[in-house]
Amino acid sequence: MIHRIVTALLIAVSSLSVQAQSLLDAFNQGAALGRSGNSAARSQINGDTLQSGVPGYTADPPQTSYFGSPGIAAPAAAAANACTGPGDSGDPTAQACNAVNFSQTNPTRRPMFSITRSDPLLLGAKTITADPQAIAGSIAGTYSGCTVQTTTTPDRFETALCHQYRTMETLSCDKVLIVTPMQTPGCSDGQFLTRVTADPCPSCVDYLAFDFSCGSDSYLMHAFTIAKSSGQVYMELGSQYVPGTLNTQIPKTPGPSQVDGYLCYQTHYSQSCSGANCSIGAWFSNPCQRTSYFGTSTFAMPTTVTFTDTWDNQCAALEARTQ
Template structure:
């Protein structure tokens, strides 16, 4: 059996040396033809007494036999030592041509693992060697039976493995991939204008005399307060010298809108006296009333200043509304 194994290795070596040809199928065919052409010659040289001379490195006491241990051993350590021996020495230090060929293959694969795929492209589904391997794997009895003269191959037997189970602990780390995300937290502020008028009062307005003054809320906050200047009873308002009624002065006191108006206000029947009334608004909070002299000298009513209190008040209510568009991203944080 040892001789047959070495013969297969020699033939396989012949086939392997041809795989550098671009067409692997043609290379296989060439290798097969070459191997068959030399099979008879080589086989005739292999005898019990002459195996060592015909087969390089043949021995009946090969040290590698101890690695197998009847199928219970491990080839890992010897293989690693063999690889180390080839990769730590140079080609010119190899013992012979056969060792050199083996080590050169090891050196190439170790130095550039991808190079073998370029130099020896093998299609695992169509390569003839792979096809044969798959056939043997699928039905070894049927395939190998044709190689023997005594019937089906009987080298495969059931064995009980006594080597204990081995366990390997593998550790991996799982991380969240950092990805930059943007989101918005939008604050919407609703401003509501609230206006009210609680009444208007006057400070500093005189009592008695020719004039009366009143004040009240305007129709809207823009119009502010309403100020009215009239002639006090029993006097009457006449326009110039005619016995016709003339209305008093009524004006809106708007913030930021000052004015200065003058109007005929009072005419007496005695001496035909009259007076011009003048009203000045400063646009803030003060009304000034002037009684200008008429035709008989001397004002009928002196100058005075009135403060406007109260009136329209403007306030604002603020309502905050948040639109949190980042809730989904926040939920992912650890």
């Protein structure tokens, strides 16, 4: 039905174009004829007419499922596989397969063309676009929508100024004095170190005590006994500077001794240090009675503290900017 209407329109336009006095008259007559047939043609375009006139027409074709799908690669491959066999060219399904097969085989059959910039097609197109009126003629008599306008834009000049300057800033910085304490082993003259005690006679009224203190370059060893009842000095055995310094290993060294008709005793001491901890051992012997006793005591190594001063100049960067 649509084919018949189009054919009729073509015949009508052909006949009218012969009788038209101008291109504008022919256009107006053809437009009027086309509008007069719109109502009749529109009434024939509906579902019932298409179903009876178009082979294979359906209101719900399966291809509607392609809409919104992530891809059509799988349906396309299925359609190509379904059209591998030959069919009747008059059958609508076979015609669809002919189109599918053509799309698969045509890329390998199409001739390859090499079109350069000097090809007559491109040169002719440039000639047409450069001056359409020279090819198609003037349309001033048939269309009045185009007008010729000449616009002149004057030259524009602009003056731009650029200012470069440094702003005034108020900045502050600090110079920090860093005081670092350093501990070194050592003690001052007369500083008490430790006491070593021994009780060689549990039934006696006193027991032995040895006090060690720092000297200028040695130890002062003070030997005496302490009364068990009062804790006071019961008998002085003497004092003596003995060789020795902190943080050293000292073997058994003689201390205060007295062997005469009144007293009979001998003392010795030793020192052993491991890291910051030291231990002093003390011996008391009575050569007249051939008895000997030993005691030991551990003490933390005394230290002296010295300080080093370091300035952290946080203003160096700002001072460099002022140079």
